Amino acid sequence: MTTQVAEANTPINPVEPFLRMDRMPHIWCPGCGIGTTVNCFARALTSSGYDLDKVAIVSGIGCTGRVAGYLNLDSFHTTHGRAIPFATGLKLANPELKVVVYSGDGDLIAIGGNHLIHAARRNIDITVVCVNNMLYGMTGGQVGPATPNTAIASTAPYGAFEQPFNLPFLADSCGAVYVARWTSYHVRQMTRAMREAMAKPGFSFIEIVAPCPTLYQRRNRLGDGLDAMKYYKQRSTRKDGASTRDVDIDFQGDIVVGKFIDRERPTFLQAMNHRFTERLGSRYTPYPTGLED
Amino acid sequence: MTTQVAEANTPINPVEPFLRMDRMPHIWCPGCGIGTTVNCFARALTSSGYDLDKVAIVSGIGCTGRVAGYLNLDSFHTTHGRAIPFATGLKLANPELKVVVYSGDGDLIAIGGNHLIHAARRNIDITVVCVNNMLYGMTGGQVGPATPNTAIASTAPYGAFEQPFNLPFLADSCGAVYVARWTSYHVRQMTRAMREAMAKPGFSFIEIVAPCPTLYQRRNRLGDGLDAMKYYKQRSTRKDGASTRDVDIDFQGDIVVGKFIDRERPTFLQAMNHRFTERLGSRYTPYPTGLED
Amino acid sequence: MTVDPKGVLTGHHYLDGDHACCEGALAAGCRFAAGYPITPSTEVVERISARFPMIGGVFIQMEDELASSIAVLGAAWAGKKSMTVTSGPGFSLMMEHIGLAAMTETPVVFVNVQRGGPSTGLPTLPGQADMMQARWGSHGDYEIIALCPNSPQECFDLTIEAFNLSEKYRVPVMFMMDECVGHMTERVIIPKPEELHVVDRKFTSRPPGEYLPYKVYDGWVPEMVKAGDGYRFHITGLTHNEVGYPAMNWQAQEKLVRRLIDKIRKNADEIAMYEEADTEDADVVVLSYGITSRVAMRGVEMARAQGAKVGTLRLIVVWPMPETKIREIAGKVKAIVVPEMNYGQVALEVERLAGGRTQTVLVPHGGGTVHDPEAIARAILEVSR
Amino acid sequence: MTVDPKGVLTGHHYLDGDHACCEGALAAGCRFAAGYPITPSTEVVERISARFPMIGGVFIQMEDELASSIAVLGAAWAGKKSMTVTSGPGFSLMMEHIGLAAMTETPVVFVNVQRGGPSTGLPTLPGQADMMQARWGSHGDYEIIALCPNSPQECFDLTIEAFNLSEKYRVPVMFMMDECVGHMTERVIIPKPEELHVVDRKFTSRPPGEYLPYKVYDGWVPEMVKAGDGYRFHITGLTHNEVGYPAMNWQAQEKLVRRLIDKIRKNADEIAMYEEADTEDADVVVLSYGITSRVAMRGVEMARAQGAKVGTLRLIVVWPMPETKIREIAGKVKAIVVPEMNYGQVALEVERLAGGRTQTVLVPHGGGTVHDPEAIARAILEVSR
């Protein structure tokens, strides 16, 4: 039979070169969706053909925030909410780097919300992958800015009642040049979106809806990670180019997925070079943007 | 002749009861637009007929942030960027209060951006008046998140190059129930908008474009406050109900003004009461929302 | 003294320190809380979020600690007793608003369940290294009060005390737990409402017009008002005069800030809470606080078993320090041994107060677990020789 | 030692301290700066924003101080020398990232132009009350270096020194100006590039695979790398091992945090910078720093005029304190007089170090203006009697 326990002489998992295998097993719970997204990200890197020495990954704090620590790249596990401004400094100081921010909904949109909207506005040339498990996983399942109404969370024991953000709409309103949403069920589409987003100059944002079986699924009696995946499969509708205004997510409701925004505008550094050149002429030597070829 | 120097026996300015006259003259420069907005706000209060003992005003830090200190209300001059969360605590702890946040673009949208989007999302029942003079006045005219491209500022000596926020779009994307923009030229419309916004349950947001002659006008060789007012008069177009997506402001370009959003949804406290009552039934005594009658 | 019985969960409970702290707050009359999750403090707000709806309180989980630490000030000025809860990284984000609370004399409680630091450090393991930060972490000069419980029972009792002190002195009070105490579960006895001592906010009885928000009519502390009562007062974080208006000069600064500091420093002996034992004829006194005071006792017993004459001084209120008491002890022992879960914080102040009249011996520990009691015993034995 | 001549504005200038600080940074090789406006520090970044485009640097005005204080860490890990600039309220918001910088050993300079506090306080007037915050303001235990210039010329010279120390010890360095120095304009002489002493970042020479980011190969400080060079390193604010991976136990904590502290404390004498004068046969030594050291000189002269034998010790590096030097002085004078623009911060440490062997006399001042020199003279005369 073809099932085989990994041994010294078996081929290695193709994602292993992208991971810090000396840190496995990772901390994520059984059926947690984060691992699947990382798996896809590793494959997006494979197929993108980037020099991995020039790809840096930045996370904040959270279950998803641990991603940076597992990827075999220059990787930064920063403070809660501040991955984007750290990434901004990193990118601006060395534009040759491809910089990806990989973090959770709480990290990026609760405490980090301000940085998200400003980086999008400035069109900082980074890719943000937001794993939206609809609560704060790491700290034990508190309600967050993406928790749907009526869902139970540890600080919303009688059900959440604040309207959650519509993340694509928010990113859109601030000028992100690439905005997409997928779920952890959509492994191939997500992989492609990650590749596209990294290739896109400017601020790209991918929301990935993913299960937190330990806290979200369990507290809401929604079964385990697999049940979540089945729900995503069943209730997701792909609508590329949908108006971001219309893609809210309700508790166990339909999920609109797809690529919503893909537009062109100068990155922060391109705009800076343009401005300074226009104003200072030859007194100004254009700064590298990472987009020269 | 009817011109008269104020004397003991002359009638007092009708706005004086709304102001802390013992603090006049205020600190604002000649031709600064902030004073005009305050003038309108005082009149909005007059005509609204609220019990002024129950109106509280909260400002952050900035030239506009000084507004709280000049209004003869319970008034709070807090920290830079944090007027909204202070107001949130104030309102939730005593919903009987009508709470208005009055501050500048830097305060509310740069350092305070996260609080703005979250309060809008939660539909906290407060009114936010944002005086947008397109830079940081108090600290000497630095570039800010509303500075139009190419405008000169003290930290953008060669002209701003970051795309500014489209504030109504941002507030809209987070769910604000009332969103309007006026300029300091539109004194009657602004006064009415303030009255409407205060009457509206939930998170209302009014952007008021106003001149900073000392820093913005002067550095950009745009004349003085009066020149700005003339520009507003000339280049503003009223488009009530305009799609917020389309109301960007360019350097000295057209300004779309009007009431863009006016929608209904439960306030934070209404949603809370609804949720808890649904879940806890008679074990829960509804909390006052300030909207009972 | 009015205790709202709705908040008092009278009875015997098996609670961890975090949950006991929540019950203490409820019993003290706290009816507004704003928080942001962070290990190992989150259980406090988790319990609050479940308990408040039943007793008329409002809890809001804000978008970050900046927001939660100022929302509680807003609530205080609306007349509610309020508190926020966090741990190291969140505490660092609250520093600006601790200063605002101190400057505006807003009664409010900040709970910090200390974990290993600096930075993200050891999120799930104990530390006591935020003690100096609690005192000095915001810019400018100010004073606060800081308490350290050493058991879930004290998490209940002293949370009430924290609220009482914040009302009495109109000062932000730091409730400095640690992960060990916060996650330690023991029996907690909650008395009947009428057996509790709860200090009410001292609202002014002067009518609007005859009242100035920052005038001290009596003692050290101005009388308070709340929004909505017709006083039309103004509050600012700027240096202000008695009216509450900004006053941009050194004279106003000297008058205001000096008083903010003196109202605590000059009342240090009155604010002081400590447990002193066996110090009369001791050669060595072990000074400790929080969980370390319990761990130290084992070290003390070990040392006693080897003949050392050891007394103990356990600080319950750590800031302000009981200077008189420490000076007194310094005058009569060979050494003060200070075990703390950091590399020397409170020990520095002890050493200063000792003024060379006795030796101050720090027994440092980086946190992550509590001290090895033997290390404490060794330190005692070394100096008692 | 490589000085990029593009950054060096050689010549005689009439500059205020803020502008001089900017020139110092440029001369030190700083090529990334992130800031957020705040009085009285904004002029530093205003000048940077004008100067950087000409010399290949990038300045970004971030959305707040949280962002600016971590953007500079990102830039540092991309290999650039970087700095951020703020004043009290903004400094309070940077505390978490000072801890992150300390924990990750990121060389970076934090400039704080001190104003009157606490809270919004006196935005346009001087203070020196963020000194303890500079040392203790972030949660957990860590050490930093803090310098205090007393003239625009020193704002230039010592900014370079701040960068040098941050590189040498891989530590965040606090450049603690005050409003008076920052807004004081005087002649500033900028030497030729080749006359400057600039310390380069010590990048490892070991190839990937043979290098561990937090292994100390030599001395106290690990060798650094930057992103993009193939090392595939990991950086975290969690307690970490030599590889840089999280290590959640007290042993890792003790090993790491102890070293972070010791690399500064044990090198305090080497890091120390001070100006000592006339202490040999002094009865009293006046210890001061920053602008107060200049004000104090007038007080000293007044006291001398009345016959007092006064020496002076001016701290340039305030943290870590030159413990050896202060102990030595404490051993030979009747009193150490410490004027500072606060209600006692650095004086507490001086008193501790004096250990009762001499009297420590604080001459406090709330800020808003500098001391009245007569107050200092009076204090000197009182103790020299």
Added chain:
Amino acid sequence: MATVELKFGGFGGQGVILAGIIIGKAASLYDNKDATLTQAFGPEARGSACSAQVIVSDDRILYPYVSSPDVLVAMSQDAFTRFSPEVKDDAILVVESELVDTSGVDPAKRVYGIPATRIAEELGRKMVLNIVMVGFFTAVTGVVDREAVRRSVRDSVPPSTINLNLKAFDKGYEYGRKVLAEA
């Protein structure tokens, strides 16, 4: 019994800490003893090692941690491997028998095993495996009174699951009696 030190170990999701709380509460509220529980968990709670320590004593408990347990309850191999070297010489080892291999243990030690996971799965919810362990522990160690523990179980689980949990407790307890009887 002056003082008994207990250690419960397993991995995240097994309900290790709740097991400890139930025992501690039983002793502290219903069995006239003092009981201090401390817990060690981490981000590792997300699937890796976690543990609870309970000191049960007739006197006031000061030092809160357990250094060498009188009883180790191990619900995973990992916990067993890590904690079994620390136990007292005469310690009792209580293990999940399908997850923990105890073959290398000093034969002098008392080792009691129960396939708690499988029993819980049979009861319809794998999640109650910790309560099965608690019942088993109560039977084989006798550290805390059976009725006190049963009451504590009832007190500590969500109301809707009380019956299931009491059943799990009883299953574990009975299994324990049987094992003891067979020993």
Added chain:
Amino acid sequence: MATVELKFGGFGGQGVILAGIIIGKAASLYDNKDATLTQAFGPEARGSACSAQVIVSDDRILYPYVSSPDVLVAMSQDAFTRFSPEVKDDAILVVESELVDTSGVDPAKRVYGIPATRIAEELGRKMVLNIVMVGFFTAVTGVVDREAVRRSVRDSVPPSTINLNLKAFDKGYEYGRKVLAEA
């Protein structure tokens, strides 16, 4: 002259501080002296009082503030009212004559006035009133060399406005010479 203390006062927008800087720079860079300038401004810079203090000395300057000025340059009534009580007995008072009422001043004091605002308005930009004052100050006090100040003006204003400012300086200077001559 060992040390001369100068104070410049006015309200925000008048360019008070730049006036001080021009004098200080002239002394420090072009006139072989040491010169320390400190400034006092506030949110009050937004239209209310602000001031600059300059100490010019042949020796190293330590204490940076001016306590009793040798020269007060007052561009507003407010500044004059606030600062004139502090000046030395033999101080020189230099004022904007249309904005400052000096009628109550001790007749022993030397008071020189110039309608700088009006002169500036006549030059086409009210903003250069501070440079008019600088020229006037230079003429009536002689504290700093005329050429040094002129060079300093050139150095301190935006390149496109150099000519206008030099004209303003000269106007003020000439007016000063005239006033002195008439006195």
Added chain:
Amino acid sequence: MSAATQAGAVKKKKKKYQGRIYVDRERCKGCGFCVEFCPFGALELETDYNAKGYHPPFLAHEDKCNGCDLCGLYCPDFAIFSEKIRVED
């Protein structure tokens, strides 16, 4: 109310309302908003300075003012306002 004011107020006009203007000269910062946005061009700036060096407005064309108080609404310094007074016609 001074006699001068009353004299102005009773001037006969063909409109029903007439304005009375109050200016706090020292509070005025001469921004000119009131002058510019008076719908009837009733105001002008003085050539005199106030103490701060600004030119305050005055009612140059009293017949044109109808007391609409738009000047009062625009004034950022609360330095001007008007009263509407009924005039018999």
Added chain:
Amino acid sequence: MSAATQAGAVKKKKKKYQGRIYVDRERCKGCGFCVEFCPFGALELETDYNAKGYHPPFLAHEDKCNGCDLCGLYCPDFAIFSEKIRVED
């Protein structure tokens, strides 16, 4: 490569590719994603536990696997992957 594996791989089938599956039993947390989303239903979970108490998958229907590696892409624990091998037909 073990003989067992090769034996499986050479089984004659009507398709061009066949899959070879590698499972790291101890790393698996039994989430079932691989089993559920295998487009051909080739996998099943063991009844045995691994050391952590989870049931890892195995290739229950080796004839159904075409080596598409979707199981590998879904696995959150990097515990399974497949190789596609060409099969002569």
